[in-house]
Amino acid sequence: MNRFVIADPKLCIGCYTCEVGCVEVHVKVGLVGIPRLTVTHTVAGTMPMQCRHCDDAPCEQVCPVKAITFEDRSIQLNESVCIGCKMCALACPFGVITPYGALPQGETSMTYGGFLQPTPAPVTETPVHALLAWTVGQRTVAVKCDLCHFLPEGPECIRVCPTNALRLVDEETVITSNAERRAASVEAIATGDGLALHHPGL
Amino acid sequence: MADVMTICPYCGTGCSMSLSVTDNKIIDINGDPTHPVSEGELCLKGMYGFKHVADPGRLTTPLMRRGDSFVAVDWDTALDAIADQLGVIKKESGPDAFAVFSSARATNEENYVAQKFARAVLGTNSVDHCARLCHAPTTVGLTMTLGDGAMTNSIPELGDVSDLIFIIGSNTAECHPLIAKHVLKAKARGAKLIVADPRMTDMANKADLWLRIPLGHDIPLINAMLHVIIKEGLQNTDFIRDHSNGFDDLARAVEDYSPERVSQMTGVPATDIAAAGRAFATAKAAATLYAMGVTQFSCGTGNVVSIANLAVVTGQIGRPGAGVCPLRGQSNVQGACDLGALPNVYPGGRPITSEPDRLRFEEAWGVALSPKVGVKITEIPAAILAGKVRAIIVDGENPMMSDPNTQHFAHALEKLDLLVVIDLFMTETARRAHIVLPAGGWGEKDGTFTNTERRVQRVRPAVLAPGEAKADWWIFKALAERMGYQGMAYDRPKDIWDEVRRMAPTAYAGMTYERLETTHGLCSPCPAEDHPGTPVLHAGGLFHTPSGKAALKPVLFHPISVPEEERKAFDAPIIGHIAERPDNEYPFMLTTGRRVYHYHTGTMTRRAPLLEQIGPEELIEINPADANALFVRDRQYIKINTRRGSVIAKAWVTERVPPGVVFSTFHFWEASSNEETNADNLDPLSGIPEYKVSAAQVTKSSAADAQASVAAKREYYRQDVETAAIVEMRAHAAASA
Numbered sequence: 007m008n009r010f011v012i013a014d015p016k017l018c019i020g021c022y023t024c025e026v027g028c029v030e031v032h033v034k035v036g037l038v039g040i041p042r043l044t045v046t047h048t049v050a051g052t053m054p055m056q057c058r059h060c061d062d063a064p065c066e067q068v069c070p071v072k073a074i075t076f077e078d079r080s081i082q083l084n085e086s087v088c089i090g091c092k093m094c095a096l097a098c099p100f101g102v103i104t105p106y107g108a109l110p111q112g113e114t115s116m117t118y119g120g121f122l123q124p125t126p127a128p129v130t131e132t133p134v135h136a137l138l139a140w141t142v143g144q145r146t147v148a149v150k151c152d153l154c155h156f157l158p159e160g161p162e163c164i165r166v167c168p169t170n171a172l173r174l175v176d177e178e179t180v181i182t183s184n185a186e187r188r189a190a191s192v193e194a195i196a197t198g199d200g201l202a203l204h205h206p207g208l
Numbered sequence: 209m210a211d212v213m214t215i216c217p218y219c220g221t222g223c224s225m226s227l228s229v230t231d232n233k234i235i236d237i238n239g240d241p242t243h244p245v246s247e248g249e250l251c252l253k254g255m256y257g258f259k260h261v262a263d264p265g266r267l268t269t270p271l272m273r274r275g276d277s278f279v280a281v282d283w284d285t286a287l288d289a290i291a292d293q294l295g296v297i298k299k300e301s302g303p304d305a306f307a308v309f310s311s312a313r314a315t316n317e318e319n320y321v322a323q324k325f326a327r328a329v330l331g332t333n334s335v336d337h338c339a340r341l342c343h344a345p346t347t348v349g350l351t352m353t354l355g356d357g358a359m360t361n362s363i364p365e366l367g368d369v370s371d372l373i374f375i376i377g378s379n380t381a382e383c384h385p386l387i388a389k390h391v392l393k394a395k396a397r398g399a400k401l402i403v404a405d406p407r408m409t410d411m412a413n414k415a416d417l418w419l420r421i422p423l424g425h426d427i428p429l430i431n432a433m434l435h436v437i438i439k440e441g442l443q444n445t446d447f448i449r450d451h452s453n454g455f456d457d458l459a460r461a462v463e464d465y466s467p468e469r470v471s472q473m474t475g476v477p478a479t480d481i482a483a484a485g486r487a488f489a490t491a492k493a494a495a496t497l498y499a500m501g502v503t504q505f506s507c508g509t510g511n512v513v514s515i516a517n518l519a520v521v522t523g524q525i526g527r528p529g530a531g532v533c534p535l536r537g538q539s540n541v542q543g544a545c546d547l548g549a550l551p552n553v554y555p556g557g558r559p560i561t562s563e564p565d566r567l568r569f570e571e572a573w574g575v576a577l578s579p580k581v582g583v584k585i586t587e588i589p590a591a592i593l594a595g596k597v598r599a600i601i602v603d604g605e606n607p608m609m610s611d612p613n614t615q616h617f618a619h620a621l622e623k624l625d626l627l628v629v630i631d632l633f634m635t636e637t638a639r640r641a642h643i644v645l646p647a648g649g650w651g652e653k654d655g656t657f658t659n660t661e662r663r664v665q666r667v668r669p670a671v672l673a674p675g676e677a678k679a680d681w682w683i684f685k686a687l688a689e690r691m692g693y694q695g696m697a698y699d700r701p702k703d704i705w706d707e708v709r710r711m712a713p714t715a716y717a718g719m720t721y722e723r724l725e726t727t728h729g730l731c732s733p734c735p736a737e738d739h740p741g742t743p744v745l746h747a748g749g750l751f752h753t754p755s756g757k758a759a760l761k762p763v764l765f766h767p768i769s770v771p772e773e774e775r776k777a778f779d780a781p782i783i784g785h786i787a788e789r790p791d792n793e794y795p796f797m798l799t800t801g802r803r804v805y806h807y808h809t810g811t812m813t814r815r816a817p818l819l820e821q822i823g824p825e826e827l828i829e830i831n832p833a834d835a836n837a838l839f840v841r842d843r844q845y846i847k848i849n850t851r852r853g854s855v856i857a858k859a860w861v862t863e864r865v866p867p868g869v870v871f872s873t874f875h876f877w878e879a880s881s882n883e884e885t886n887a888d889n890l891d892p893l894s895g896i897p898e899y900k901v902s903a904a905q906v907t908k909s910s911a912a913d914a915q916a917s918v919a920a921k922r923e924y925y926r927q928d929v930e931t932a933a934i935v936e937m938r939a940h941a942a943a944s945a
Contacts, residue, residue: 019381023252168249
């Protein structure tokens with residue numbers, strides 16, 4: 007089973023610390039400097055969304071150049087191989103693959119450039135579809151969560167989240183969680199609480 | 209590499225952090241797992257918002273204006289010029305021609321020196337700081353009712369003890385993330401969360417009960433809660449009898465505010481209002497958290513007094529986890545208030561109108577002091593235009609963007625004979641100054657900050673200030689000496705702190721640097737060296753009012769105007785209404801606030817590339833119903849226009865705001881909401897402006913118009929002056945080297 011990071015909307019306060027932490031560690035290793043998770047506000051709640059590392063991943067299947075591969079119980083995207091065709095982003099059921107104009111390695115891709123920054127490039131109206139947005143002179147590649155595979159301590163978002171809303175789900179987590187749920191079901195039925203089941207997480 | 213423990217420079221939570229320093233540069237920041245408030249965590253501003261310290265735009269040398277640009281000068285030239293001109297103005301117009309803006313980001317020691325400079329050297333009480341624009345109603349309202357203008361409990365109590373948390377007018381998740389964490393901790397323990405807010409903030413989203421009141425309708429909501437509590441006999445009769453005055457008047461005042469009537473006024477279901485009142489009164493320990501959503505109204509003090517009324521009537525105060533919790537927005541705004549950077553009080557909160565206190569300070573400082581209450585920040589523009597105030601020293605504030613009605617404020621600044629700005633950067637305000645002085649900032653400062661729970665904590669220097677930048681206290685001391693005052697013979701912040709301890713002994717006598725060094729700070733008051741500090745104020749129902757009892761006060765509200773006969777029924781009631789209501793011409797209501805990734809006018813966080821990447825531009829929240837009616841899609845440009853100014857920025861189409869309301873911030877000079885806010889409708893009791901409601905027009909705009917607007921703002925805020933000043937400072941540094 008592939009591993010993935012997921013947030014608990016009960017704990018997420020929408021503070022964006024995960025997004026910043028994500029950019030920081032990826033820029034440090036020369037990868038594209040945009041967040042690989044996106045804090046998403048809805049009426050029902052707020053939480054960051056990121057790659058679910060599907061076991062039968064549509065993005066992996068549609069990628070024409072094998073930039074997306076199954077590796078070490080996760081779905082990895084090689085930004086150097088990617089041709090920016092956006093197929094993966096269109097195929098992703100969660101909307102968590104971002105086509106992004108990459109800057110040369112080592113350059114940070116941010117709008118703030120210090121006090122002597124020249125006037126920024128002209129702003130454009132919202133394009134027909136967000137996936138088709140582009141910026142002159144920048145090559146677009148697909149960007150997605152890579153579980154910070156280059157960090158021995160694991161995903162940076164989990165480490166920096168001040169409310170501990172994020173966690174890594176792997177086979178062991180599912181086994182433990184299922185066992186807890188089975189026990190809770192037995193207890194509920196045995197004590198006559200019917201099927202008012204307690205769900206301790208996933 | 210060395211690690212330096214210090215306190216975060218941003219909000220008033222006061223998180224402890226460890227700075228990793230290499231080659232005089234902060235390279236990384238980590239939380240402090242032993243700290244009782246932050247418990248090892250930091251939010252994104254704390255963790256990533258430090259790049260401004262080593263920013264190439266830092267001021268490195270004093271600057272004096274020549275025509276439209278600035279020239280770099282040495283300290284002697286700058287200080288002599290300031291001292292000479294202050295001397296001339298004092299001779300011509302007297303001491304009240306001066307005003308000093310102190311800073312909630314400066315240390316306690318620096319605030320003490322700033323107000324001492326104003327009072328003892330310049331001879332005026334016109335010293336104030338940005339608390340006037342945030343929690344002035346707290347200082348006034350809580351002092352009036354409870355005797356102390358501060359949070360009554362410590363933050364960890366929320367997570368550990370409170371079983372009901374009532375958040376009203378605080379976007380805690382965004383503005384105090386690490387306090388929000390304690391609220392979540394309480395919820396996990398089974399505590400109930402009630403949120404009253406017009407906006408669907410993340411706290412509202414997590415609430416067990418969300419009361420979506422319209423903007424500024426705090427008073428009727430709380431009055432209705434009190435109505436239910438008293439009708440159902442849920443008040444704490446013993447506490448009211450033993451520890452309060454004025455209950456009968458209050459009970460009579462809330463009689464008119466039935467949940468049904470207030471439901472009609474606010475649209476909040478009467479059953480929800482009643483449920484909130486019952487839950488609050490019957491909780492074991494209920495805490496009320498509030499912030500700018502309560503204070504920034506023309507009836508801000510009335511809103512605060514209502515909160516105090518609710519706490520006292522239910523006896524939810526003076527115990528662990530039960531109390532009134534104003535959440536303060538800046539790292540040392542509590543300290544700046546406590547250290548007397550206000551026009552009406554001395555350090556320790558003693559009124560300047562009290563003769564024994566004045567005599568005590570006159571004796572200690574060796575000069576005669578003015579008994580006249582000074583001018584408030586929000587009264588300054590009018591005082592300048594009337595020719596009363598001629599010179600202002602601004603220490604670490606950026607009022608050009610943070611004060612309401614920018615155009616009016618800028619117009620007033622033009623009339624000044626002398627504007628001195630002490631800051632880290634060539635801010636929007638500094639660009640309009642006559643003389644700019646480079647200050648040491650956070651990371652370079654030595655001293656103490658007081659957080660929102662009155663915890664005084666050590667702030668330690670990690671790196672050296674750039675170029676010739678000096679600590680704020682050094683600058684005031686040097687100016688004082690040039691003006692012939694010798695009472696500031698300080699060599700280091702500890703000397704100042706020891707004087708503070710002598711001058712405000714009930715609050716600080718027990719807080720030696722040695723004790724602060726070995727603890728995570730002490731909560732004031734701490735009157736003796738063996739005193740443990742005071743995490744819970746008003747324990748046992750003791751209030752620091754003249755009578756020793758809490759003073760309950762009737763607070764009346766009507767959105768348009770409270771009828772005369774209703775006012776007359778009470779002796780000195782507090783009256784509230786919405787000053788600028790929407791009309792046919794300006795049908796929307798603009799409300800303002802902050803976002804989590806930036807801080808105030810962005811002078812620090814917009815120089816942190818990671819934060820600027822997450823929040824590169826203003827997003828104006830607009831409800832989907834309104835957006836549809838205007839044919840505006842998410843992230844398209846809209847224009848907000850009020851009677852005072854206009855901005856263009858992208859729309860964030862979201863249910864976070866109710867229909868008829870738009871929300872924007874003052875983080876971005878490209879689209880600063882303060883160009884639109886109102887400086888005229890001040891709260892009569894505290895002088896705070898009504899930032900939270902302005903009647904507005906909303907229209908669809910375009911990228912081209914947005915670009916033209918940014919170009920105009922670039923000129924208006926004199927962006928090129930900053931660039932030229934930096935070139936000048938570099939040339940000066942190269943020449944000196």
